[in-house]
Amino acid sequence: MDYHTKVRDSLKYIDENLNHKIDLDDLAKRAYLSKYHYHRIFHKVSGESVTRYITKRRMEKAAGELARTDRPIIDIALEYQYASQESFSRAFLKIYGLTPGKYRRRYGGNSSDQVINLSCRFNKNMNMAA
Structure with missing residues (x-):
């Protein structure tokens, strides 16, 4: 599974759970990455931090x-x-x-x-x- 797919899956999960608590640790675990690496990859692929993306979508x-x-x-x-x-x-x-x-x-x-x-x-x- 490539990083783009992991981030795309995360974006889908985030969009389906905007009215629930979304934790960076949980997102990283779902992508089978460390929290640090996940955040770095998410930012590189999406152009913004996980927290910023979640805030904007909400x-x-x-x-x-x-x-x-x-x-x-x-x-x-x-x-x-x-x-x-x-x-x-x-x-x-x-x-x-x-x-x-x-x-x-x-x-x-x-x-x-x-x-x-x-x-x-x-x-x-x-x-x-x-």
């Missing part, structure tokens, strides 16, 4: 829910593993430049293809010799 999902539903912001924050609405709002503001409430007012009622996409670009042609 924010994309949360942004989609903010735009398409009337669910309370605290419920969305808790679903995507934030301990409080305040911590979720700070993280959301840092990524989108808007608070979740302002984002909802601006983009509410939009279909999923109009929600701002933050996903990394998977570098399929990256030389893994390093």
Whole structure:
């Protein structure tokens, strides 16, 4: 199994478990790599750290829910593993430049293809010799 496949499998697992705790140790074990080596390979293939990728994917999902539903912001924050609405709002503001409430007012009622996409670009042609 090559590194690209391991990272692709990890991306699939992450996307299927965004509303659960995702641990770097568990991801590394699933890929049969050490935590250090896994993180290094993930960064090289995806262009960003595991933590950053997970945060961005959770924010994309949360942004989609903010735009398409009337669910309370605290419920969305808790679903995507934030301990409080305040911590979720700070993280959301840092990524989108808007608070979740302002984002909802601006983009509410939009279909999923109009929600701002933050996903990394998977570098399929990256030389893994390093």
